[in-house]
Amino acid sequence: MINEQLLNPSGIVVVGGSDDIQKPGGKVLRNLLDGDFKGRLYVVNPKVDEVQGVKSYRKVDDLPQVDCAILAIAAKYCPDAVEVLAKQKGTKAFIILSAGFSEENAEGAALESRIVDTVNSVGGALIGPNCIGVLTTHYNGVFTTPIPALDPRGVDLISGSGATALFIMDAGMQKGVKFSSVFSVGNSAQLGVEEVLEYLDESFDPEKSSRVKLLYVESIAKPEKLLKHASSLIRKGCRIAAIKSGGSAAGSRAASSHTGALASSDVAVEALFRKAGIVRCNGRDELATVAGIFMYPPLQGKNMAIVTHAGGPAVMLTDALSNGGMEIPHLEGEKALQLLEQLFNGSSVGNPIDFLATGTAEQLGIILDACERDFDAVDGIAVIFGSPGLFPVFDVYDMLDRKMKTARKPIFPIFPSYTIVKEEIKAFADKGRVYFPDEVLFGNALAKVWHTAAPQPENPVLPAVNVQKIRAIIDQAGNGYLAPEQIHGLLDAAGIERAKEGVADQEEDCVRLATEIGYPLVMKVVGPVHKSEVNGVVLHVKDEQTVRREFRRMMQIKDTYAVMLAQQLSGTEVFIGAKREQKFGHMVLCGLGGIFIEVLKDVKAGLAPLSCTEAREMIRQLKSYKIIQGVRGQEGVNEAKFAEAVARISVLVKIAPEIFEMDLNPLLGNKAGVVAVDARIRIEKEN
Amino acid sequence: MINEQLLNPSGIVVVGGSDDIQKPGGKVLRNLLDGDFKGRLYVVNPKVDEVQGVKSYRKVDDLPQVDCAILAIAAKYCPDAVEVLAKQKGTKAFIILSAGFSEENAEGAALESRIVDTVNSVGGALIGPNCIGVLTTHYNGVFTTPIPALDPRGVDLISGSGATALFIMDAGMQKGVKFSSVFSVGNSAQLGVEEVLEYLDESFDPEKSSRVKLLYVESIAKPEKLLKHASSLIRKGCRIAAIKSGGSAAGSRAASSHTGALASSDVAVEALFRKAGIVRCNGRDELATVAGIFMYPPLQGKNMAIVTHAGGPAVMLTDALSNGGMEIPHLEGEKALQLLEQLFNGSSVGNPIDFLATGTAEQLGIILDACERDFDAVDGIAVIFGSPGLFPVFDVYDMLDRKMKTARKPIFPIFPSYTIVKEEIKAFADKGRVYFPDEVLFGNALAKVWHTAAPQPENPVLPAVNVQKIRAIIDQAGNGYLAPEQIHGLLDAAGIERAKEGVADQEEDCVRLATEIGYPLVMKVVGPVHKSEVNGVVLHVKDEQTVRREFRRMMQIKDTYAVMLAQQLSGTEVFIGAKREQKFGHMVLCGLGGIFIEVLKDVKAGLAPLSCTEAREMIRQLKSYKIIQGVRGQEGVNEAKFAEAVARISVLVKIAPEIFEMDLNPLLGNKAGVVAVDARIRIEKEN
Numbered sequence A, B: 001m002i003n004e005q006l007l008n009p010s011g012i013v014v015v016g017g018s019d020d021i022q023k024p025g026g027k028v029l030r031n032l033l034d035g036d037f038k039g040r041l042y043v044v045n046p047k048v049d050e051v052q053g054v055k056s057y058r059k060v061d062d063l064p065q066v067d068c069a070i071l072a073i074a075a076k077y078c079p080d081a082v083e084v085l086a087k088q089k090g091t092k093a094f095i096i097l098s099a100g101f102s103e104e105n106a107e108g109a110a111l112e113s114r115i116v117d118t119v120n121s122v123g124g125a126l127i128g129p130n131c132i133g134v135l136t137t138h139y140n141g142v143f144t145t146p147i148p149a150l151d152p153r154g155v156d157l158i159s160g161s162g163a164t165a166l167f168i169m170d171a172g173m174q175k176g177v178k179f180s181s182v183f184s185v186g187n188s189a190q191l192g193v194e195e196v197l198e199y200l201d202e203s204f205d206p207e208k209s210s211r212v213k214l215l216y217v218e219s220i221a222k223p224e225k226l227l228k229h230a231s232s233l234i235r236k237g238c239r240i241a242a243i244k245s246g247g248s249a250a251g252s253r254a255a256s257s258h259t260g261a262l263a264s265s266d267v268a269v270e271a272l273f274r275k276a277g278i279v280r281c282n283g284r285d286e287l288a289t290v291a292g293i294f295m296y297p298p299l300q301g302k303n304m305a306i307v308t309h310a311g312g313p314a315v316m317l318t319d320a321l322s323n324g325g326m327e328i329p330h331l332e333g334e335k336a337l338q339l340l341e342q343l344f345n346g347s348s349v350g351n352p353i354d355f356l357a358t359g360t361a362e363q364l365g366i367i368l369d370a371c372e373r374d375f376d377a378v379d380g381i382a383v384i385f386g387s388p389g390l391f392p393v394f395d396v397y398d399m400l401d402r403k404m405k406t407a408r409k410p411i412f413p414i415f416p417s418y419t420i421v422k423e424e425i426k427a428f429a430d431k432g433r434v435y436f437p438d439e440v441l442f443g444n445a446l447a448k449v450w451h452t453a454a455p456q457p458e459n460p461v462l463p464a465v466n467v468q469k470i471r472a473i474i475d476q477a478g479n480g481y482l483a484p485e486q487i488h489g490l491l492d493a494a495g496i497e498r499a500k501e502g503v504a505d506q507e508e509d510c511v512r513l514a515t516e517i518g519y520p521l522v523m524k525v526v527g528p529v530h531k532s533e534v535n536g537v538v539l540h541v542k543d544e545q546t547v548r549r550e551f552r553r554m555m556q557i558k559d560t561y562a563v564m565l566a567q568q569l570s571g572t573e574v575f576i577g578a579k580r581e582q583k584f585g586h587m588v589l590c591g592l593g594g595i596f597i598e599v600l601k602d603v604k605a606g607l608a609p610l611s612c613t614e615a616r617e618m619i620r621q622l623k624s625y626k627i628i629q630g631v632r633g634q635e636g637v638n639e640a641k642f643a644e645a646v647a648r649i650s651v652l653v654k655i656a657p658e659i660f661e662m663d664l665n666p667l668l669g670n671k672a673g674v675v676a677v678d679a680r681i682r683i684e685k686e687n
Helices: A024-034 A075-088 A106-121 A162-173 A193-202 A223-235 A249-259 A266-276 A284-294 A311-323 A334-341 A361-373 A394-406 A419-430 A439-451 A467-476 A484-494 A507-517 A544-556 A612-620 A625-629 A639-655 B024-034 B075-088 B106-121 B162-173 B193-202 B223-235 B249-259 B266-276 B284-294 B311-323 B334-341 B361-373 B394-406 B419-430 B439-451 B467-476 B484-494 B507-517 B544-556 B612-620 B625-629 B639-655
Strands: A011-015 A040-044 A054-057 A068-071 A093-096 A125-127 A133-136 A140-142 A150-159 A179-184 A212-217 A239-244 A279-281 A304-308 A380-384 A411-414 A501-504 A521-526 A537-541 A562-567 A572-581 A585-592 A603-607 A659-670 A673-676 A679-683 B011-015 B040-044 B054-057 B068-071 B093-096 B125-127 B133-136 B140-142 B150-159 B179-184 B212-217 B239-244 B279-281 B304-308 B380-384 B411-414 B501-504 B521-526 B537-541 B562-567 B572-581 B585-592 B603-607 B659-669 B674-676 B679-683
Touching (some): A011 A024, A011 A075, A024 A040, A024 A140, A150 A162, A150 A193, A162 A212, A162 B311, A193 A212, A223 A239, A239 A266, A239 A284, A266 A279, A266 A585, A266 A603, A279 A284, A279 A439, A284 A439, A304 A311, A304 A361, A334 A361, A361 A380, A439 B284, A467 A484, A484 A639, A507 A562, A521 A544, A537 A544, A544 A562, A612 A625, B011 B075, B093 B106, B106 B125, B150 B193, B162 B284, B193 B212, B193 B223, B212 B284, B223 B239, B223 B266, B239 B266, B266 B603, B279 B439, B304 B311, B304 B361, B311 B380, B361 B380, B411 B439, B467 B484, B484 B679, B501 B507, B585 B612, B585 B639, B603 B612, B612 B639, B639 B659
Parallel strands (some): A011 A040, A068 A093, A239 A279, A304 A380, B011 B040, B011 B068, B093 B125, B150 B179, B212 B239, B239 B279, B380 B411
Antiparallel strands (some): A133 A140, A133 A179, A521 A562, A572 A585, B133 B140, B501 B562, B521 B537, B572 B585, B572 B659, B659 B674, B659 B679
């Protein structure tokens, strides 16, 4: 568990600290010295008494008591050093930079396991091994550079890959992103991404804590923990973006050669992130852009004003936002005309608001005030301002900073020039501001953030099902596919409507069955193989008289020994499926049937359990949603009932986790509801 | 027309040149002086005799003969100055930076028009007005900074927006992209993007000319010219990428307020670019990334090796390439093992080839040699190499440059560190190399480049149609929807198979008609409104005997005065449409019918005329293509015949441009072919 000794140690020892700053042990010491660390600093180096001006002890045994140890020595020496530190020196925080542990071979794994046992035995915290270290606002505990600007209100970054953490910092720095902490968890021997997130959640202080978290992960070891703490943090007002790489087949192979762990199913990850409210990013630049967006107030609506001194970038941004499902409302009326009058001739205010290459800082101020005050249709403002290099633009960037301080609506600065305005950008970033170099990358990221829904409620309202009956059937079932009666029992217990059917070999039974099922119904001979060819199928049977007549006729047909009756159903084919996903629990899938699954792969997945609301959101995201609503004069499907069925299946698999996979395919849906016509359930009890 | 005086003038005068470099006239002079211009330089400034050390004339009239004039004076003074220069000073090239012309009002448009007339009268070239100017390897004729590195083998950039050209240069410079020329065409009074491209095409010299062209356009004034010269350049070995913005509805409004021109239909643009082989980009960063890719040899296949010293970025790049439809082939066997032996313990070569954070320049060389020589499955190599800041990486980047010089396979350098390796990156760029900061943005761009097909052939093979018959029908037709007989005539003349049908009121006629149509067929009463209710429809009629019997029976039915016979067709509903698009000619559209058009918008569009090959490519890009191939035991559609029908419609509308829009919806397709069941054609003759 993360502790105060790790975050804010009173003393740090670099075991393996050296004068050679081209080595991790030398470089991490250099970074500590260059940084703001105010505690005591020690080195252990068997050869010298002083390293980079810091007192060096020849052996770990010689050290005084010390909170935190950073180890940069060969793997084989680590367990003993940790033992002495933990048991004799009161050390409660360990950062092991060295490689050569479980990522390499079984021998290394044994070393790692011994270290974890030792650290656990004293209730300590362990970061790594095989990582670049830890950065907090108190100390620079990484062996890499650059060190980003550290700020308690900056970003908390947790990364499963050290080099990637470094490159993410670099990408962020180029947009002015500051960092509050960086945890490179390496092999996650004791503390992984999930545990760090748990700590950030449990220690969250609305007054002091950073509100932006970034994650880089290749495999999610503890999905439930990630879901719990990510959604909890977001409910507390945080914003989280994450890269989960290795989602493609080839990427999964690449990730497994990188971390040794098979990548999690990408569909499951997608569902987990959506449930948690995490913005999923695909690359470092996108992650840094989203982090930048997170540093500004959240949008309260999807209407953007675009303020620009150059037409082209504004057109491209308009395209990006509009294609991303946001609005760029046309601004007109008296207030717009008043604004136009205060700008140079040739300006336009219809949105984009183009105040021309000659536009001034003062005019920008007027425009921003108008957007804030006069245009209710505007929820946020993107300001594009570069420079042709004629004169400095400090005044413009200062104006942006000033207006940002008081505006309720977020103002996003896009600086399309770089080479010629480095100084201005630096001054702006030094005020703690983040900026965006490319309008389209910004626009795409903003649309993605906007479309990421809030986390699902902690305790969702779930449909009630007959738990006892479900458990009874499951407990009696063996592995493999369930028999029809078992399936019927489970569906009934879960409250899923299914097509009624039955078989009768006596006329009176047949009539009774027909009454139970209800009209209209279908009658089919039982016995003959080719039922149609022997005239053994009758559709749309509407009354008892026909039932009696057809029963008598059918029983005369060769090979017929009984008659099957089934509800005559009509509607649109939909489907619901569920699949147990390692570590993630069950994924529940839904969509339209037939070609929509098989050819168009138009399926949405959610992580069980799903409330009716969450199920409904999934349905609405289907590409074929219009068909469910009803299109071209066709009836459509009762959306509420479809969503309820999806939610019921998600509750069923929660209660019966022994269900390995199941399909209701098809269900027939119409305005009245959805009815399962065919179902398949496979049980696989875990040992 | 662009001329030598514009590209490489022996003398340039800056009319309106001043000492104030915060003004365009001062800044453009400064840039000329700072650049490599070797010719004579003059200034016209009514107030002084020398400006920035250059001789200044008080009046244009006082100037000696001069090839090229750059005007930075108020719009109203421009026409007279141009008059004197053109008529008296032998000036053949004009770059007008000033604004206040047709982009502002009618008065400005009149000034602009006068200038164009004057320039045309001497056969001169005019760039602008309302632009940032021109850059060539001979002179810096722009008033903006930064000035990118100029190199005859760099990129030719043509932009309809001046500021955007500036920002594109800036984005390119940050990746090491060099420029051969930059044309900011402003109002395109005489020379627009298309004319510059035409010149680059007609003057193309395989020995000397740059092979990479970038375009930024908001409205395409001359699509045919753009198509002609872009495809011609690409056939000559060039590579072209373009941003066409204003594609969304809101973006179109934004573009029109920017340039005054309505944006072209985005579907038409998409079709034009595909036909020409232009890589379409959506933003500056993407355009600069594609330009960077263009600076390396083209990929000959889609198999990429990823070489890295850090796992995470390699996993993300693998995902990006793989999701983009490229391959990252698994490398194994003896050669792979040999390679592995030469790397540090813990490296992997399965692809990604990860040679660890400790990997050396020498090892990189060995890996690149192996990829070039030993792994036939590899078509190109992406090398990811950043730095944790422990030591400089000059040797690694030098190795990259050296191997690039001899490798046949392209090697793309991805540098995920920036802050800490600025010097190394600069040294690499100074060797003329381009690099990529973000692996995912690179991967997405590479996949886009790979999937951009070659231009269509200059003289495509088109299906033969009956031109005379088509013209006869069209010439006789008035505006509006055509009558059934006219439609039948056009379809027959175009060689489109259609459902045969006819009406008979005599038994013998009916039998003859049935023989003509062929069996099976459908018979329907003509007269009664509700045909089914009076038993007036018979399907699947298979022989003459049934025709006779049913004819007699039907003629007895109340209100019946004739019987209609039609081919009994079955198959999958597909559709073909065509629409005249302003300036672009006709778009031809195809897809599956029904919900595929209406709900899923699964439609591909091509610019007429289309060869069967091009039509087939369109069909294969449909999301529902699998249904055309046949799926779930269903028959599918004869792809060759469907493509031929698309091509035939494209030829029809070329011959009959009076067709404003037409729909064949549906056609029924099966393995035998496609047959039009219903068609609508609307004529709108232009005045």
